[in-house]
Amino acid sequence: MSFTKTTEQDSNYNGLENMTVSELLQNINAEDQTVPLAVKKVLHQIERLTQEVISKLKQGGRLFYMGAGTSGRLGVVDASECPPTFGVPHGMIIGLIAGGETAIRKAVEFAEDSTTQGWSDLQEHSITEKDIVIGIAASGTTPYVLHALKACNENNIPTGSITCNARSPIAQISKFPVEVVVGPEFVTGSSRMKAGTAQKLVLNMISTTTMIQLGKVKGNKMVDMQLSNDKLVDRGIRMIQSEIPVDSQEAAQLLKNHGSVRAAIKAYHGNK
Structure with missing residues (x-):
């Protein structure tokens, strides 16, 4: 050819x-x-x-x-x-x-x-x-x-x-x-x-x-993203707030405790 x-x-x-x-x-x-x-x-x-x-x-x-x-x-x-x-x-x-x-x-x-x-x-x-x-x-x-x-x-x-x-x-x-x-x-x-x-x-x-x-996105969000800078941490906080009824301070604490948006949301539901 x-x-x-x-x-x-x-x-x-x-x-x-x-x-x-x-x-x-x-x-x-x-x-x-x-x-x-x-x-x-x-x-x-x-x-x-x-x-x-x-x-x-x-x-x-x-x-x-x-x-x-x-x-x-x-x-x-x-x-x-x-x-x-x-x-x-x-x-x-x-x-x-x-x-x-x-x-x-x-x-x-x-x-x-x-x-x-x-x-x-x-x-x-x-x-x-x-x-x-x-x-x-x-x-x-x-x-x-x-x-x-x-x-x-x-x-x-x-x-x-x-x-x-x-x-x-x-x-x-x-x-x-x-x-x-x-x-x-x-x-x-x-x-x-x-x-x-x-x-x-x-x-x-x-x-x-x-x-x-492979399940790395939920809805349209990067729920497993690495929190490698302040911008991504802020994004993670907003993502958590869009999924569960918490204020920004609570969302930030959940994110800090669990290390990812997915884990934070899962932990919140697991405690309810």
């Missing part, structure tokens, strides 16, 4: 350096508005992948994200936000990036070109068939991701992917591929833009839906 990197095709705009600030912002915004529509077209793919993630995590497995550059950073961000947001263990969702921790802030030359490091990184976490790995790559060709997913397949580990080109090698080998085709970038080849936005949207959908299905 033919494979064309639409993410590398020439921008629909030219002479960017001659545009005013207003024109640049309007045109970037116009391109950005096409991304949610591209995501909508592949909701069925996202659903298949999310269902598999939920199944694995319900059975005690883990979710791994893998990527290089922007794609890797987006995976690391999503993984790191789940524990404070939903109160899950840090080892449940793990983000791996080509080049390691250094690459989160500074590009590591040629790290994404390794055909062995991806699988080595997974092995360091003692990955098993109980887990699932999602490769994130706008191009759909990143060797670090591609060869890691191949190794996973050989070891009966479920694989998913989030790519932005149709019929890419990574999507072809993934068991649960998601292909969000966003087309040429505003700045030719700058996949940190529309492709990055698409990947972020999909990651939000997968992790949030999974956490809700």
